[in-house]
Amino acid sequence: MGLAIAVVLTLITAVSVSLISAHFWWFPVDVATHGPAIDHLFTLTFIFTGAIFVLAQLGLAYLIWRYRDRGQGGKATYLHEPAMLQVTWTLIALILFVGLAFMGHRTWAHMHYTGAQPGALRIEVWGEQFAWYFRYPGPDGRFGPIHPSLMDDSMGNYLGLDRPHDQASKDDIVTATLGIPADRPVQLILRSKDVIHSFFVPELRMKQDLVPGMEMPIHFTATEDALNHDGGRYEIVCTQLCGMGHYKMRAFLQVMTEKKFEQWLKQEAAMQ
């Protein structure tokens, strides 16, 4: 029995490690400038935890096999508490684990401690049960005020704009696709009409909740390379349980060249 479980543990370890290192099921391409830092952190963490995983599982297997009761009589080692060993071990674990936390600090700081660069393209992202809308401020660079009482999907006034009266609203552009230019900083302002949703584009390595009553800014820059995969089209999925349609709440992110983007925005503006 001891041998059997040792073998099975070894097999599980081997299969897990090889499936992970084969990258057969793996992360999608990354198309944001902050992506490589995250992927690098992933790699480091994989190596770190992988080593512990192998060590611990194989160690377990070895102990089971080595110290199985062979029915030869005699007693086990009578041993309670080697204090030095324990202190050493605890300290090592402390340094390793907390070190790991600090390793990720720079990436986190880059993503969240600072705001978007000045001149970034500002876009509002709106979630509702179960659809996405995106708002561009238009030529005046200002978003018009929101009037919840005017929100009416059937009239096409998804965000409750009062275009006749609010100057800033007049040129706002509301779209169903998130179009962005490549290689230019983008700031998204996430807002929700009803419950909490979450904005997730796996290729951007980016996720943030949309909380009603709050405005959540996030920022990123899509790389040139983003144009080359899937025609620059990536799925935006909702990752916060928001009701029965949660699983089909999605939209597309379309990365374009600067020129194409201007054109596209004009087209969308004409359709308002």
Next chain:
Amino acid sequence: MGSAVLTPPKAKPPEDSTPPPGKGNDGPGGSGGSGGPGGSGRGGRRHPPNWSLPPGAYRIAIWMGIVSISMLFAALTSAMLVRAEIATDWVHGAIPSILYFNTLVLILSSLTLEFSRRSLRKEAEKGFTGWLYATTALGIIFIAGQLLAWRQLAAHGIYVTTNPSSSFFYVLTAAHGVHLLGGVLALFYLVFRSRKIFGTPQKRIAVDVTAIYWHFMDVLWIYILILLKVKL
């Protein structure tokens, strides 16, 4: 299962001599050399071989209950602070003045309960039951007073939903009221059992435990009053 034949237990009969709990013999937990100072100090508190339930249990239990109730109100407090901080719609409401009267009643009830306990210690049954009645009555008056306070607020058009501050007012007073009601029930129990309690020293623990709880309700109420009074 019930019909399984029970083999006689193998446990050693208790020896009359005190057992050696110290390290000399076994070492605490058999731990080689790292027994720690608590070896037979704190851990060594032993109990007489007494099959009836240890009276200390009730005392520990009530204190644990108090810890838990404190956490409940700590959570409500932190919710209130957070809610007040982010709110644009927070209107600080004046609290109905009857609350001060109620507070006085409650403090008084703690005093009467103490008088009752003192009588119990002095073996004066009359005083014991008399003060117990007084305490119960004061407890009921307090609850009535709280209900009156709600009525007053409602008369001013302030309901649960009027404002977040009034929501918290109602929630906090109600939560306290429910817990206090538990205390009143305990007092009722004491009143009905007062003869028996007086007659059996072991049962007097019930009075102590109720008193601890009751005083805690008192302190808790004063805390809530301050919380409601302070402009957030």
Next chain:
Amino acid sequence: MGEVQRGPEQRKRFVGKYIFSVDHKVIGRQFYFLALFAALVAMLLSWVMRLHLGWPNVQLPLLSTLSPAGAPGGVLTPEYYLSLLTIHGTLMIFFVLTVAPQAGFGNFLLPLQLGAREMALPRLNMLSFWTTFAALGVLLSTFFISDGPPITGWTAYAPLSAAGSITGPGEGMGQSLWILAIALFCLGAVLGSVNFIATTLGSRARGMTLHCLPLTCWAWFLTAVMILLSFAVLLAACLLLMMDRVGGTSFFLPAGMVISGDLIHRGGGAPLLWQHLFWFFGHPEVYITILPAMGIISHILSCFSRKPAFGYQSMIYSMMAIGFLSFMVWGHHMFVSGMNPYTGFAFAVLTMAIAVPSAVTIFDWLGTMWGGKLRFTTSMLFAIGFVSVFVTGGLSGLFLAQPPLDVYLHDTYFVIAHLHMIMGLAGTFAIFAGTYFWFPKMFGRMMSELLGKMHFWLTFIGAYAIFMPMHFLGFEGNPRRYAALTDNFLKPLIPMHRFITIAALITGAAQLLFVSNFFWSMFRGEKAPDNPWEGTSLEWTVSSPPPPENFSGGTPVIYHGPYEYGVPGSEKDYVMQNSPEKIAGG
């Protein structure tokens, strides 16, 4: 006591003895059966969920009779999927893993291991059970109301859970009943914990110093303290949520919400407040489920390694550290919620810090086996399995604890893999290990080792087959709580989901081996001796099952620590706690 008397009194006796009993041994078994029932229901729900994820259009004829609205024509609707998910998670976390290891084994064994006659407050104990029972009844009743169970998952995030039926099916009556059930559960858990603490502090036998307590008792005690502190907070949160739903307040409802076209006239509430309150409870809760498991595993590993528990003290300090730190890391569930990023980083560091005592426990378990003479009973196999899945699940926690990585992994199947590995599997493995270990004491008969070992192999391999692939789904970005996979990038993952479903069905079926072994052995198993595993703690000094008064000869007297195995110079390879035999050296 002797035999059950037959006579007119019998019925009343039966009620007093098995239904409204104040005997901790009966209550412990009642809790255990409640957990077993909840686990089986929750497992069936997971089958339906899995089938739906693999084959969304599959028709399950039984289902449409059970819930015509939830599964018209036998095909699950997306909202009913979420209902099942909610009940699956709620049952498993609350009614299985908070009940069985703590209230189940704890109630049965704590007085026995402490050398006490009873729990300190037997009637409170009974109240605790019946409150929990009522909670379970209320929770399951949601299946039988018109709009079905709630759809918000076990975390019930506001405002989805706070705005009422307008936010979706199940959000009317169903959600309210869910809140009521959880509130009742909180009450029951707190009452039980008060009792655990009073018993541990006040009812120990002579000589049972805190340094002689078995690690199980330590774990139950520390868990009770954590329950006391955390469930009260959940109760407060439930109170506020209920007020938002039925009282018209707006604690969690922000101003200007427009739900399906209707403007909600509430103002200024804080949706994130719910998350803070919930996770302030929720994180301690996950450790509440695992601490008793840790105690049980330490106990069993030591017994079957025939060796003193390695690092008895460091185990206690680790559990204390885990208990303490677990109240300071709740923010790691909220990295993407919009929390202040500096706070987020602080939470990340604290989370890594809590991994340290967890790692120490692993070290202690490996150390216990090192140099031992391992006996591979079924119980031991599950204990070994526990160590394996705990390592696997703990290591995935190290990914989640880093905010930049959690930004990718949050709410994907990677989290599902993590929580099942470290909680679902580790927790149930501990229950299984404990069951095979203490069944003889609880029911007076032995379980079949052959069936037990088959059960272990299928469950252990099956568990990895189900949950290891979920990590890969997480890498691919598969969000959790998705009723179907319709996105382009998710469609290629369907074969993987099918594989998982098949593994889940097989593993689930293997649990029938356990259940049949359990009930067969209860009535037909071999009679158990007093001390079948040659254990040292006090429960093994009494008959199997123990007499009503536990120690019929009077209080035991304790001379030794709980894990004196392999003592040099001693006649046998174990010295029981109440044996006056002297141990040389020590």
